[in-house]
Amino acid sequence: GSDDDNEGKAGSSGGSAPDKVTYITGFGTFGREAYAYVAQDKGYFSDAGVSVTIQPGQGSAISLAALAGGRAQFAPVDLSSTIMQVGGGKVSGVTAVAAVHQTTDAAVMALADSGISKPADLEGKKIADPAGSVIGALFPAYAKLAGFEADKVDFVNLEPQQLGVNLATGKVDAVGQYRVGRPNIENAVKGKEVVVLPFGKFLTESYGSAVTTTTKIAEKDPDLVRRFTSALLKGMRYAIDHPEEAAAVLAKKHPTVNEKAAAAEIELLGEAVQPKEEGAPIGTMDRERVAGAIKALADAGAVKSGLTPEQLVSFDLVPKS
Amino acid sequence: MLRRVMEFGWPVLGLAAAIGTWALAVVVFDVPEIVLPSPADVLDAFLRVPGYLLGEAVTTLVVIVLGFALAVAAGLLIGVAIAASRIVELMFSPLLVAFNAVPKVALAPLLVVWMGFGQQPKVVMALLVCFFPVVLSVAGGLTSTPVELVELARSLRASRTQTFLRFRFPSALPQIFVGLKVAMPLSAVGAVIGEFSAGDEGLGFVVVQSGANSDTALAFAAIALLGVMSVALFYALVLAERTLLPWVRETTSQR
Amino acid sequence: MLRRVMEFGWPVLGLAAAIGTWALAVVVFDVPEIVLPSPADVLDAFLRVPGYLLGEAVTTLVVIVLGFALAVAAGLLIGVAIAASRIVELMFSPLLVAFNAVPKVALAPLLVVWMGFGQQPKVVMALLVCFFPVVLSVAGGLTSTPVELVELARSLRASRTQTFLRFRFPSALPQIFVGLKVAMPLSAVGAVIGEFSAGDEGLGFVVVQSGANSDTALAFAAIALLGVMSVALFYALVLAERTLLPWVRETTSQR
Amino acid sequence: MIRVRGVSKSFDGRRGTVEALRGIELDVGDGEFVAVLGRSGCGKSTLLRVIAGLLPASAGEVRIADEPVREPRRDVAILFQRPALLPWRSVLDNVLLPIQVHGQPRPEHREAARQLLSTVGLDAPFHRRLPHELSGGMQQRVALCRSLIQRPRVMLMDEPFSALDALTREELCEVLQRVHMEYAATVVLVTHSIEEAVLLADRVVVLSPRPGQVRTVLDVPVPRPRSLGHDAHATELARCRAELHDLLLASHMTGV
């Protein structure tokens, strides 16, 4: 485990023993996840009296299961995902406490030479996307707003790790990807130009991922939640301001990381993280927008309507200016 | 008569015990459905889309059987080559072992890029996952013929082919069947892993799809179907063994 | 002398041939590195972070060995139980087969939830992936003792334990070793699958991470290390077999 | 000691049934030495295995020491037609097997085993060898030692000397007679050799083949120890031999 990172840094808040928590990243150890490692490396967590173990994640479903099963206490989970799982009755007892992406980071990427340059070009094309992914779920809503027919697009199931290869070799015309994943895809297709069609352009209400915890923790120890999220978001702030350094921190911890791509991802991340409302802090969440995000998914048929924002977000714990 | 009945009774009892323990565990430890659904949840999930699940099961079954058949063919071929020549053994068996230690999931991208999204990469995956036990048991069986039988073959000046066909192979059959029995469920694993990684058919797809949707109960229903099919295929193999190798039961002591 | 040399020469030749074919294929078919890196790319990737890779390899090695050891223990236990009692066999072997047909990757989330992110779930995964061949070979070996030996045991009024220890078990050993040899690389597969699905250590983690970064060469380097370790473990097993069971080589005909 | 009552045995194979034994009646007294003689395939081994409790009779009953036999007994040693040595055990350990099955072999057991082995002509260098390194006759002698080390009250022996040369056989016949007298053991010896039967047995049971039935029981009224060289009772022995020869021939005629 990565527990050893915490050694030698006594908890400072109140002098009591630090709270031990496990944090699961959104997916793996991409540059877009660097902020947690930065918070760890810079001692923001220990300053906040939290001893954090960071574990690379495997996607929303597994993160939610780990939260529900008590194996992890915090994880950034795509809010759309949470809406669908909670709305479908599969998951309960989890709540979002801070936004990571203010706008959904979902996107579709294609090679420039495939002739795809705008959303409508996707009609009649083959898009690869992992089974059950958020991108696939949001796609109908996106198509509706972007003005083309989702039914005319051919979706194929493909594991996340295979997206780049299959785009590069022309097996598929486009892939579902997070917007920040662009450097990674560019790396995979080796120099060819990549076209990005971000969903956020049309799905303006939808958040991307949000720091999620269990309702139990949110109710029993709101202080822990506040300390943790503020340290995490402090890491985020620092990472966005110092992409190269953040990438280096990540690469030091995980030598498999491509430092250049990671730095580029972090650059891209800043845009999505920045609150749209003037003066609002990173991580802010708005009740109306969450309601809008729910509605967008309900309209797309991805979830039954009737879900309230309070079932998903603990607004009292969300960072406020 | 009672014996016959119990041949079916005991497995049912075993199944009942397993399901009972599972149901109890879910209740006692208050496990959330997303982590471990109860048997009732799984049944519900199955009854929600029985036709769909059975259809996907058939898709997967075809892959399992094809992959297994190819694995048997490949395993026989390689096993025979290894048994026939010390040089082949020395040259290639380390490579085989190394290859077998590769988690085949890691090879999925290659397969998809080469073979696309159809049935083929799944069949190949099933083959790759399950051929090694066949190779080892074939090679092992063929190289442990009792000396007296091989001496008999030599004394008759049997050619290599004849020695193989009439002496080594029949006497290796009991061991080969153990390999086949190990390979059979592995073929199921391979088929499903293949379906995990690409394509939108089969129980494997159902498992990832429902897993990503946190519909663990549906994933379990698919897995249960997979289990049922594998058990049926496994016992078909056991039956084949009994019919084809009557002398084995009578010259060895079962219990 | 020459023989001894060739015992090492042939495998090296085999490896060279394999790597040569691979290198050639990459060049001839102009395969992009992301699909299939050339051997040189893989070597480069290894030399980029050799210390890190070796460290992760050791982590994985420990998991493989622990998982294998537990699988042998569990396999012996279950195999003996199945061989000892027809009722146990009837009740539980279908369940075992069904369980073995479940792709263990599908259970990874469950394991994480039960056991967290440490070494334990990986060891358990290695165990789960590789114990079935051990069970089958133990049960198979124990239930195919030559009748004459079992009659001898009966004629001496050997207790069940004695019959097992002094007659059935030694005569099952050659078959059990085949099971162990199948299980050894599977344990590596299990360990890596475990590392795939949780935690941030081991070669499995390296494979997913580098795969996700489209750094296929690094993934292959990790896989190659895994292969090397498995081959070493496999031949340790072969050596153990030769030393422990000298009579087998002399009463059976290798070739 | 041994009481065989109306024992029949059929084997049900996939290719039909073989009636191996029919209505066998036989009493063997305490300390008596009975030989079972018959042609190849007439059911001698089957009878011995039924008496041993290794094979259930299809009909009838076997009693030893007044207890019905269902499983082999500890006080009965069985010597099989094939040596059935454990291929992974040295010669000495094969001989010690019965001791080990019932407990821990002590030094005196090892001594006894060594003693026995050299009595049958297998000296020290062979004790540590594995069975496959022995000749057929040597293996048979090891099996003989294994059955003798138990000092059994009853010995059931299936052609123990078939793979041995005339001289070794004579020597071992002597050993067996000695053991029989020393331990006061009850012996049932299956043999295909008239010679052996006459030399060793108090009574000879002649089986006629297919199905195996008791044709005659012949007394050999010659005092022990007997030997082939010995000429005192030569005519008596010769008479028995001739009679058995005729009986076997006759059993064959009527039997098939």
Added chain:
Amino acid sequence: MIRVRGVSKSFDGRRGTVEALRGIELDVGDGEFVAVLGRSGCGKSTLLRVIAGLLPASAGEVRIADEPVREPRRDVAILFQRPALLPWRSVLDNVLLPIQVHGQPRPEHREAARQLLSTVGLDAPFHRRLPHELSGGMQQRVALCRSLIQRPRVMLMDEPFSALDALTREELCEVLQRVHMEYAATVVLVTHSIEEAVLLADRVVVLSPRPGQVRTVLDVPVPRPRSLGHDAHATELARCRAELHDLLLASHMTGV
């Protein structure tokens, strides 16, 4: 026909070396019948296996029909000490095995096999059974039929009658003599029975044990066909028998 020159054989085991044969010299003429007699473990089987080409000699050379023997030859039939039947083949198919290995069995081969089986006393119902359903002696007879069906020019037989009763043995000795004369086959017969050696062989080679060495070669100057019942040459045969008995005993004394 067969020429054995200075053949020695040692086995290197993990527990040291056994010298099984030393400096064996032996010539067997075309159509001659030679018996190899010796005590258990003296190296008879080893010698036969070296002649057969199954075992390489440590020193010396064997030639058959003037060709050095390195591998078994097609015109040589070998009968092993253990029956070595294929457990998955019926009796008939076991007998037909040599034919099948060399080609396709034709109806006349099947007929010949059936004929042979009934000659050795195994009638039709047994032809379709599997070996494990047979008694020890029956298995040995099946193996005999298997070696005879090839109509070999040379027959190397290792104790073919050891598991058979006196009468069956006599019958089969007769069969073997007939075959020997009809096919004009050269026969080397390993046996532990003086009786058998004298009855069948033109010459008897007596081996002394450990290491196996040729002690004497005894001629049996009695015309064929011979039989035990036949009294014409009774004294001659008896003399041979007595002489062999003494030789064996002596070989034992000096040998160990």
